[in-house]
Amino acid sequence: MKVAVIGGGWAGLSAAVSLAEAGHSVTLYEMAPQLGGRARSVPGEPVCDNGQHILIGAYVETLALMRRVGVDVEAALLRTPLHLPYPGEPGLRLPGGQPLVSFTRGVLANSQWPLSARLALLVRAGRWLLQGFKAPADQTVAALAAGLPPVLARDLVEPLCVAALNTPAHQASAQVFLRVLRDALFSGPGSADLLLPRQPLSDLLPAPAERWLLARGATVRAGARVHALARHHAAWMVDGEAADAVVLACSAREAARLTADIAPAWSAEAAAFEYQPIVTVTLQSPGSRLEAPMVALREGPDAPAQFVFDHGQLGLAPGRFAFVVSGAATWVARGDVAERVRDQALAALPWAEPPVIERVLIEKRATFACTPGLRRPPAAIAPGLVAAGDYVAGPYPATLEGAVRAGRAASRLVASASVMQNRSP
Incomplete structure (x- = not known):
C-alpha cells in the first residue's frame, strides 16, 4: 500500500x-x-x-x-534506579530486584519520612494493588491520596503526578495515574528505572x-x-x-x-481538548554541580519548578541546569516564571557562581490536561x-x-x- x-x-x-x-x-x-x-x-x-x-x-x-x-540505547541514556533526592535530602530510592520487594525496601529505607508515613504508604499501595490499580473514572489524584500523611502528598504523589500527567493532582485523573504507577513501579524489574538523555x-x-x-x-x-x-x-x-x-x-x-x-x-x-503547558528554564553557572543528575524541588507560591537536571552530569553541557515547570498554566499567565525559577534555584541549591538565565522554553500546549472522565x-x-x-x-x-x-x-x-x-x- x-x-x-x-x-x-x-x-x-x-x-x-x-x-x-x-x-x-x-x-x-x-x-x-x-x-x-x-x-x-x-x-x-x-x-x-x-x-x-x-x-x-x-x-x-x-x-x-x-x-x-x-x-x-545504553550509550544514549543514563539508566539509574528510581531516585528522587531533594536538596540536602536523600529522598526515595528504589533498589534493584523484584518490584514489590524493591518498593517496600525503598519506602522503609527513606528515613526522611516518619515511620508512620512509610507504613501508611505501604498499606495504601497494597490496597491499590489488591484493587487492580483501578479508580473511579471521576476521581482525582488528590482524592485518591486523601488521608495519606501530608509529607507523602508533598514529596511523592504530587511530584509524580505532575511529572507523569502534566496536570496538578487536584485536577488529574486517578485512573490514569494508577495505571502509570502500576506499569512503572510494579510491572517488572527495572520498570521504574530513570533513563535520562545523554544526547x-x-x-x-x-x-x-x-x-x-x-x-x-x-x-x-x-x-x-x-x-x-x-x-x-x-x-x-x-x-x-x-x-x-x-x-x-x-x-x-x-x-x-x-x-x-x-x-x-x-x-x-x-x-x-484543554491543554497544560510545560516551561523549561535553563540556567548557567560555570563550576556548579548538583548532588545527582536529577533533583526534585518543592514547589510553592514563589517556587515554580518541580525538578532540575544537571546537564554536565549527563555529558551534555557542564554548568547548564534545566529547571522544569510542569502543569505550568498559572506560571505562564503570571509572566515571571524565569525570574521566580532563578530565585528558587538561589534559595534551594548551592552554586559556585550565581546562576544566570540562559533560555526560557514555553510549550503552551505541551500535553492535554489529563482530567477525570x-x-x-x-x-x-x-x-x-x-x-x-x-x-x-x-x-x-x-x-x-x-x-x-x-x-x-x-x-x-x-x-x-x-x-x-x-x-x-
Missing part, C-alpha cells in the same frame, strides 16, 4: 517505521522544519532541546523503536528514524504542512496526491482541522484513515511511550485494512 503519515513526531515516526518494515510505501509529512514534534532539539548554539524529557524502564515500545532504527533529543529518535526511513525508500517531507485531505473514489487525496491509507499523526488540533468535513463528530472530539477520540476515523497520537483513546497520559504505542497501533490498523482489501472479491 501507499501510505501517507501526516506528522513527524514520535507517534508518526513509530507508525512510519512500522509501516515501512511491513513493506508499505511511506510518505511522511511534517509541518516543522525538522522531525520530532514536541520532543526534539531546537536549532541554535549550543544545541538545546525543546524541553527536558525523560524516559523510564517501562517504556518498552519506545526503547525497542530506538534500537530498531540503530540507536545505542540531544533529536539524536534519540527523530534523526536516526529519518535516516532509517530514507534508507528503505520512504519519502520524508519536512516543512510541508498538509492543507487538505479528501476521499476520492477508493483513494485518499493528500493535497491532491493519492494514497491508499492515511495515518494522522499530527497534533489533535491539526487532525481536527483535516477531518472537519470527513468525520465531524471525531473532529469535534479532537478539537475539544476525559473523552479521547478513537484511533479509527474512517476506512483507511486512522489517528496516531498520545491523545487517542488509551490508558496512558501524554508521554513518549503513549505516542510510540499509538503509532504502532495505527500501523496495525492500516495493515488489517490492507488484508481485508486483499480478501474482498
Whole structure:
C-alpha cells in the first residue's frame, strides 16, 4: 500500500517505521522544519532541546523503536534506579530486584519520612494493588491520596503526578495515574528505572528514524504542512496526491482541522481538548554541580519548578541546569516564571557562581490536561484513515511511550485494512 503519515513526531515516526518494515510505501509529512514534534532539539548554539524529557524502564515500545532504527540505547541514556533526592535530602530510592520487594525496601529505607508515613504508604499501595490499580473514572489524584500523611502528598504523589500527567493532582485523573504507577513501579524489574538523555533529543529518535526511513525508500517531507485531505473514489487525496491509507499523526488540533468535513463528530472530539503547558528554564553557572543528575524541588507560591537536571552530569553541557515547570498554566499567565525559577534555584541549591538565565522554553500546549472522565477520540476515523497520537483513546497520559504505542497501533490498523482489501472479491 501507499501510505501517507501526516506528522513527524514520535507517534508518526513509530507508525512510519512500522509501516515501512511491513513493506508499505511511506510518505511522511511534517509541518516543522525538522522531525520530532514536541520532543526534539531546537536549532541554535549550543544545541538545546525543546524541553527536558525523560524516559523510564517501562517504556518498552519506545526503547525497542530506538534500537530498531540503530540507536545505542545504553550509550544514549543514563539508566539509574528510581531516585528522587531533594536538596540536602536523600529522598526515595528504589533498589534493584523484584518490584514489590524493591518498593517496600525503598519506602522503609527513606528515613526522611516518619515511620508512620512509610507504613501508611505501604498499606495504601497494597490496597491499590489488591484493587487492580483501578479508580473511579471521576476521581482525582488528590482524592485518591486523601488521608495519606501530608509529607507523602508533598514529596511523592504530587511530584509524580505532575511529572507523569502534566496536570496538578487536584485536577488529574486517578485512573490514569494508577495505571502509570502500576506499569512503572510494579510491572517488572527495572520498570521504574530513570533513563535520562545523554544526547540531544533529536539524536534519540527523530534523526536516526529519518535516516532509517530514507534508507528503505520512504519519502520524508519536512516543512510541508498538509492543507487538505479528501476521499476520492477508493483513494485518499493528500493535497491532491493519492494514497491508499492515511495515518494522522499530527497534533489533535491539526487532525481536527483535516477531518472537519470527513468525520465531524471525531473532529469535534479532537478539537475539544484543554491543554497544560510545560516551561523549561535553563540556567548557567560555570563550576556548579548538583548532588545527582536529577533533583526534585518543592514547589510553592514563589517556587515554580518541580525538578532540575544537571546537564554536565549527563555529558551534555557542564554548568547548564534545566529547571522544569510542569502543569505550568498559572506560571505562564503570571509572566515571571524565569525570574521566580532563578530565585528558587538561589534559595534551594548551592552554586559556585550565581546562576544566570540562559533560555526560557514555553510549550503552551505541551500535553492535554489529563482530567477525570476525559473523552479521547478513537484511533479509527474512517476506512483507511486512522489517528496516531498520545491523545487517542488509551490508558496512558501524554508521554513518549503513549505516542510510540499509538503509532504502532495505527500501523496495525492500516495493515488489517490492507488484508481485508486483499480478501474482498
